[in-house]
Amino acid sequence: MTDLTDLTLAAALDGLKAKQFSAVEITAAFIRAIEASRVLNAYIVETPEKALEMAKASDARLAKGQGGKLEGAPLGIKDLYCTAGVRTTACSNILGEFTPTYESTVTQNLWDEGAVMLGKLNMDEFAMGSSNETSRFGPPINPWRRKGDNQGLTPGGSSGGSAAAVSGNLCLAATASDTGGSIRQPAAFTGTVGIKPTYGRASRYGMVAFASSLDQAGPIAKTVEDSAILLEAMCSHDPKDSTSLNIETPDWRRDVTAGVKGMRIGIPNEYRVEGMSDEIDALWQQGIAWLKAAGAEIVDISLPHTKYALPAYYIVAPAEASSNLARYDGMRYGARVDGANLTATYEASRATGFGKEVQRRLMIGTYVLSSGYYDAYYLRAQKVRTRILQDFVDAFEKCDAILTPTCPSPAFAFGEKSGDPVEMYLNDVFTVTANLAGLPGISVPAGLSANGLPLGLQVIGRALDEAACFRVGGALEDAAGFVAKPERWW
Secondary structure (H helix, E strand, O other): OOOOHHHHHHHHHHHHHHHOOOOHHHHHHHHHHHHHHHHHHEEEOOOOOHHHHHHHHHHHHHHHHOOOOOOOEEEEEEEOOOEEOOOOOOHHHOOOOOOOOOOOOHHHHHHOOEEEEEEEEOOOOOHOOOOOOOOOOOOOOHHHHHHHHHHHHHHHOHHHHHHHHHOOOOOOOEEEOOOOOOHHHHHHHHHOOOEEOOOOEEEEEEOOOOOOOOEEEEEOOOOOOHHHHHHHHHHHOOOOOOOOOOOOOOHHHHHHHHOOOOOOOEEEEEHHOOOOOOOHHHHHHHHHHHHOOOOOOOEOOEEEEEEEEHHHEEEEEHHHHOOOOOOOOOOOOOOOOOOHHHHHHHHHHHHHHHHHHHHHHHHHHHHHHHHOOHHHHHHHHHHHHHHHHHHHHHHHHOOEEEEOOOOOOOOOOOOOOOOOOHHHHHHOOOOOOHHOOOOEEEEEEEEEEOOOEEEEEEEEEEOOOOHHHHHHHHHHHHHHOOOOOOOOOO
């Protein structure tokens, strides 16, 4: 039999229902894999006892012919989601050893469907980063290596631990979150599939906030079908989140095989950015050819305000972070550093608790919200955001989905870009527009770079049209036939 950790989520769920193996057996296999792969630093909290207990309960339900949609499936959970009784720190020192007494809505949905928790996954501190180098626990390592090079590569950020764990077969799938590309970019860097749904599809209750108008939960998985299965379970209406949409969650799994015949796929001219490598452009052209061959019509579209998306994002997101992270003051929970007086205690707690990247973004955010600068920066960025959304509304009159590259480059080595924040921020150039406009976007692995690293293509859909993302993503997956796996070195 195939090693249980090699299975896709869909195959594992079928095997569990058919009683080919038990939930305890597959969970134990993942626990062994995690223990043997700690060099990847994907998990920052392992919960083997809890996992086996949950697996036993799943086996009891399966034996009676009962069970939810994810019954017995071992998953990894990004450290951004509050998990009752299990430490949740958003990989920041400021939260110390914070252990929530409540469960996030997304993770509760998973447990209600019978999923098993293997542990908490590494991430950039407060989800701020594109390379997972800002975590207090050190960076997770990408299971992939460049040909003939032993340098450690980033699995992307901020959901780097989720991407490394899925790519390294340390869970069947994982929860992640996306504020400016933090699901799609790590998926592209690790040869996995990641989808950010429409803003409001999944509840943000119990997710540690970064930028509330941009943050959205989503999965990283091995296949497009697996991502559909997990996203369906994650999404729900939640009265505890005022931005949660009160709508039904569709059956996205069937859309994966629906094909693209008759669909119009938009190709935005503005995504041909300066400095994009020839191999990324060639992959994009290949993706266009695949969709054309599958029966889709290719149309040129324009998204004229794309060039303003990154600067607008890096005003809006830090501004919201500045407001959200004001609550971490060393008073009520988390780390505290005593000073001579109240102000000194605040200053010492925040200076010690927050890492450099978080401090940088909080300073930017506080600056753009300050008196005299609010209109010049924040208000203008919000106007740009409205224009970007209008660009998409106009484009979707001509097409049903938009195809772009996911990232301007494959995975890079640690330290290669972290010295230049602007170059690091450029990693999000193709992904931030979907967050600013609140649209769904999926990244699908579609090929390998010249040095043997995965490359992804992104599909952006209309608001609430995740079905189009899954249809096009499924067609790309079929055409690409991407089956490459990282060569085991860890």
